[in-house]
Amino acid sequence: xxxxxxxxxxxxxxxxxxxxxxxxxxxxxxxxxxxxxxxxxxxxxxxxxxxxxxxxxxxxxxxxxxxxxxxxxxxxxxxxxxxxxxxxxxxxxxxxxxxxxxxxxxxxxxxxxxxxxxxxxxxxxxxxxxxxxxxxxxxxxxxxxxxxxxxxxxxxxxxxxxxxxxxxxxxxxxxxxxxxxxxxxxxxxxxxxxxxxxxxxxxxxxxxxxxxxxxxxxxxxxxxxxxxxxxxxxxxxxxxxxxxxxxxxxxxxxxxxxxxxxxxxxxxxxxxxxxxxxxxxxxxxxxxxxxxxxxxxxxxxxxxxxxxxxxxxxxxxxxxxxxxxxxxxxxxxxxxxxxxxxxxxxxxxxxxxxxxxxxxxxxxxxxxxxxxxxxxxxxxxxxxxxxxxxxxxxxxxxxxxxxxxxxxxxxxxxxxxxxxxxxxxxxxxxxxxxxxxxxxxxxxxxxxxxxxxxxxxxxxxxxxxxxxxxxxxxxxxxxxxxxxxxxxxxxxxxxxxxxxxxxxxxxxxxxx
Amino acid sequence: xxxxxxxxxxxxxxxxxxxxxxxxxxxxxxxxxxxxxxxxxxxxxxxxxxxxxxxxxxxxxxxxxxxxxxxxxxxxx
Numbered sequence: 001x002x003x004x005x006x007x008x009x010x011x012x013x014x015x016x017x018x019x020x021x022x023x024x025x026x027x028x029x030x031x032x033x034x035x036x037x038x039x040x041x042x043x044x045x046x047x048x049x050x051x052x053x054x055x056x057x058x059x060x061x062x063x064x065x066x067x068x069x070x071x072x073x074x075x076x077x078x079x080x081x082x083x084x085x086x087x088x089x090x091x092x093x094x095x096x097x098x099x100x101x102x103x104x105x106x107x108x109x110x111x112x113x114x115x116x117x118x119x120x121x122x123x124x125x126x127x128x129x130x131x132x133x134x135x136x137x138x139x140x141x142x143x144x145x146x147x148x149x150x151x152x153x154x155x156x157x158x159x160x161x162x163x164x165x166x167x168x169x170x171x172x173x174x175x176x177x178x179x180x181x182x183x184x185x186x187x188x189x190x191x192x193x194x195x196x197x198x199x200x201x202x203x204x205x206x207x208x209x210x211x212x213x214x215x216x217x218x219x220x221x222x223x224x225x226x227x228x229x230x231x232x233x234x235x236x237x238x239x240x241x242x243x244x245x246x247x248x249x250x251x252x253x254x255x256x257x258x259x260x261x262x263x264x265x266x267x268x269x270x271x272x273x274x275x276x277x278x279x280x281x282x283x284x285x286x287x288x289x290x291x292x293x294x295x296x297x298x299x300x301x302x303x304x305x306x307x308x309x310x311x312x313x314x315x316x317x318x319x320x321x322x323x324x325x326x327x328x329x330x331x332x333x334x335x336x337x338x339x340x341x342x343x344x345x346x347x348x349x350x351x352x353x354x355x356x357x358x359x360x361x362x363x364x365x366x367x368x369x370x371x372x373x374x375x376x377x378x379x380x381x382x383x384x385x386x387x388x389x390x391x392x393x394x395x396x397x398x399x400x401x402x403x404x405x406x407x408x409x410x411x412x413x414x415x416x417x418x419x420x421x422x423x424x425x426x427x428x429x430x431x432x433x434x435x436x437x438x439x440x441x442x443x444x445x446x447x448x449x450x451x452x453x454x455x456x457x458x459x460x461x462x463x464x465x466x467x468x469x470x471x472x473x474x475x476x477x478x479x480x481x482x483x484x485x486x487x488x489x490x491x492x493x494x495x496x497x498x499x500x501x502x503x504x505x506x507x508x509x510x511x512x
Numbered sequence: 513x514x515x516x517x518x519x520x521x522x523x524x525x526x527x528x529x530x531x532x533x534x535x536x537x538x539x540x541x542x543x544x545x546x547x548x549x550x551x552x553x554x555x556x557x558x559x560x561x562x563x564x565x566x567x568x569x570x571x572x573x574x575x576x577x578x579x580x581x582x583x584x585x586x587x588x589x
Contacts, residue, residue, distance in 0.1 A: 090540070236537055236544040236572070239565045262544045266551060268564040426543055457545060469526045482540035487526060 003157040004180045008187075008222040009035055009075055016198060016224035022068040023248075024229040029068050031224060034075070040134025041076025041109065042148045048107055048126045049080070056081040056151055057159060059375070061105040063087050063118050068229060069130055070208050071217055073109045074162070076133075078180075081151045082106070083160040085175065086209045089114065092478050097121045098172050099165050102376050109133075157181035163375050164211055166312055167484075169421065169433030175375030178211075182315035182369040187218040189339050193320070194280055194304070196252070198224035203250035205230055205259050210427070211316045212285055215254050235259055238268035249277045254308075256285040256427030257292070264295035275300055284308035284317055286424040287415065291329035309335035309415065312429070313384070313399045315369035318342045319413055334412035335405070342367035344413065345398060346405055351389035360406045360416060364388075364398045371399070423452040425459060428483045435459065435486065438479045439472075447495050449503045450486065453512050458487035462508055466491045513586075514579050520557065521575060524549045528575075535573045547572055554578075560585055 009031075012021075017032035029037070049056060060077045062084055064070050070086060077084040085103055087096055100121055107126045110118055115127060138144060161180045165173040190196065196219050204227055206212035220227040228248050234241040241263065245253070260283060263269060281296065281303050288307055297305065310317035321336025338344045346354040346361040354361035366388065373381035388396040402419045421432040432450040439448045439461060449462045461472070469489045476485050490511060498504040521529035525542040536542045542550075550572070551562050562585070571581040 233537065233569055236547045237568045240568065258545055262548050265548045266564045266567055268567075271564055426545060470530070473527055483543070 002184055004078070004152065004155040004159075005161060005183055005187075005218060005221070006075070006078055006152050006155075008218065009038065012221060012224040019198070019224060020226050021220070022071060022227045022229065024066075024068045025231050026067065029072070034068075034072055037069075037072045037134065038075035038079060039145075039148055040139050041073055041128060041130075042079035042151075043136075043139035043144050044128040044133045045077065045080045045082060045107055046144075046147055046151065048128070052106075052126065054106055056154070058082050058106040059085055059103050059163060060107045060109060061085050061087050061100070061103060063089060063108055063110040063114055064130065065089055065114075066208060066229065066232070069111075071227075073130065074208075074217075077109070078155075078161060079148050079152055081155050081159065083162055083177075085163040085165070087165075088207065088209050088481075089117070091481055093121055094479055095173065095481065099175070102172065102175055103163060103165075104376070155180065157184065158372075160372060164209060164312055166429055167422075167431040167434045168380070169431040169437075171434050171437035172377075173434075174377055174380055176211075176312045177372040177375045178312075178315050178369075179372060182371070183214060183218055185341055185368050186214070186315045186317070186339075187222055189341070190215055190219050191222055194252070194282070194306075196223045196225060200225040200251045201249055202227050203230050203245055203248070203253045204228060205235065205253065205255040206285075206427075210285075211312045212254060212256065212427075214316045215282070219252075235262060238263045238266045239271045242268055242272035242274060245274055246272055246277060251277060252280040252282070253278070254282040254284065257283050257288040258286065258426050260288070260296065261292045264292040269295065269299035275302065278303055280304045280306070282306045282308060284310070285427045288333055289329075290327040290331050290333055293323070293333065294327070294329060297323075307333050307335060309413075310365075311399070311401050311403075313371045313401075314342070314365045314367065315371070318365045318367065318369065319344060321412060332414060334408060334410070335415050336412050342369065345388070345390065346407070346413070347389065347400075353390065355407070357407050357409055360404050362419060363401045363403045363405045363413070365401065366396070366398050370397060421450075423459075425452065425457065426483055428481075430459075430484055432459075435461070435480060435484050438476055438484075439463075441479075442472075442475055447503070449495055449505065449508055451505060451508055451512065453488070456487075459484070460488045460490060460512060461486035462495055462511075463489060463491050464494050513582065514575070516557070517554070517579055517582060518575055520553055521550060521578065524553060531574060533574070535569070536575075537569060537573055542572075550578075554582065558582065558586065 013031045013035035020028045021031040021034045060082045062073045074084045109128045157180045160177045163175040163177050168174045202216045204216040305323035307321045308317040309319045319335045321334045343366040345364040348361045388398045404416045405413050435450045447464045451460050496504040496507040518529035525546040528536050528542045
C-alpha cells in the first residue's frame, strides 16, 4: 500500500543507491545521497518543530535558485509530514510578500546567500540553511531515524504535499494545494503509459514552481531514472540546447510548447540528430501549433509525441492525446481524452452535460488528483471547486477550469478558448486582472485594460493617460514578474465602455 | 545599421535596444520567443539567413553583440 510519495524515494534509494539521480550545472547527486540529504533536512525541521512546539503538517517555503538542492529540500519537508511551496527567487518583493502572507510558512529553507533577501519580504520565522543542514552528527542517530520515520508514518494520502502559487485576478496569487494521493495517481499513470524505466533520462525545462515539473521529478524518483536540470540559458540557444540533449542522452522531454517552438522556428533540428536518443516528446501548458509540431515530427518521425492538458488544480494534467495521425499546419491538435481515474464533464451554461460534436461547454474535472483548494482562500476555493451539478445525492466536488472545449468526430476533446481573462504567455498562466491591478495602483492612472494579442504573443495594455512603455516597465518591474509586463502600450483619451458600463474589451480588441 | 537594429529590438522586446547592460537575456527584458522574432525579423529586413548556430548568448546578449554579428554576416556577402 502506498500512501505517500516518500515510498518512491525510499525504494529507489535502496535499489539504485549509487545511480545518478539529479544533475544540474554544478554536478550530480545519487539516489542514496539524495535520500540522505533529504533526511538531514528533515532532521533540521524536526529540531525546529520540537524547539518551537508547533505541529507538523504545516507549510514550509523553499527559496533557492533552480537546482537539485531544491528537490532534496522538497523531500526533506515531506519526510516530516509538512508540505512544500517553492518561491521563485526572481519574483518581485511585493508579490513574494503576498504569497508569504497567504502561505504563512513555519520554516523557510534557503541558502546562506539568499537569506537576507528573504528577510526583506517581512518574514521573521525560522530558517534552515541548506549548506549546514545535517552537520550535526545527531542527524544520523538511531533516535533521529525513528523520529523521522514516525512523522512519515503519520502522513495520510489526502495530506497536502505541495502548494504552488498561480496568478490571481485580484492581485493576490492563489496557492493550489495538491495531495500525496494526487501525485501518486498521476505518476502511476505517467510511468505506465509511457513505459518509463530506470534507463531513462529526463531533460527538465519546467521551473519547480510550475507543476509541469511534477512529471519530471516524480517519474524519475519512482523509476530510478535520471533527471537533468537543463540550464535556463540554453532555451534561447537552440543548437546548444539540442547538443545538450544529445550529450546527456536525454530520452524524454516534457516542455512547454514555447520552448519547443524556439527550436523548430530557428531550424535547429537539422543541425543536431537526436533520432538515436530522444524517444518521447511530451508537452503541456499551452496550445501547441501543428505548424511547429510538424517540423519536429519531420525530423524525429519515430519519437512518441503526446499533448497533455490540465490546470495546476488537477495535479498537472487530466487529459492526454498521443499524436497518432497526420495534421495539416492549420489544424488544431486535440487535447484528447481523460486520463484513467479522471472524469471530464463538459458542461454548458445551464450545467447540462454536453455530448456530441455540435456544442461547446466548460471543461470540468472529477478525480482523486483534484487539489484540496486554494490555501487560506475559502472564497476562491468555493468559486472554482464546486458540487457536481449532476449529482444531488452526495458531496462530489468538481473543478471548473474556465476552459471552453468541444468534442470532435473522434470523440476527442478540442480546446477552444477561455471563459474569462486568464491567458497563457510563454507557458506562464496569467490573470490579466493581476496586471491591471498593478497598473491601477500607479500614480496618475485612472483606467486601464489588458488584452492578449495572440498573433503577436504580446500583452497589450490600454491606458487613458499617455505613458512611455519604458517608464511603465520601470514602474511595474518591482511589482509583477517580468513575464507579466505588457509588451505594448496603447494610450487613448478614454477607454470605450459597453452597455453595462464596463470597459468594452471587444472594441479594444479591434484596435490591436 | 545600428540605429535600425536598435529600433527593431525595441519594437520586438521593449527596452532591449536601449539596454546598456551586459546581458539583455539574463535581465529578462528579452525572452526566448522574442529572440526568435528578432532572428526572423533580421533575416527579413536584411535579406540574409542566420544560421541557427549563431543564435547564442554571445551574439544576442545586447545591441552591440547583435550589430557585430550582423556586420560579420553582411560583410561576408
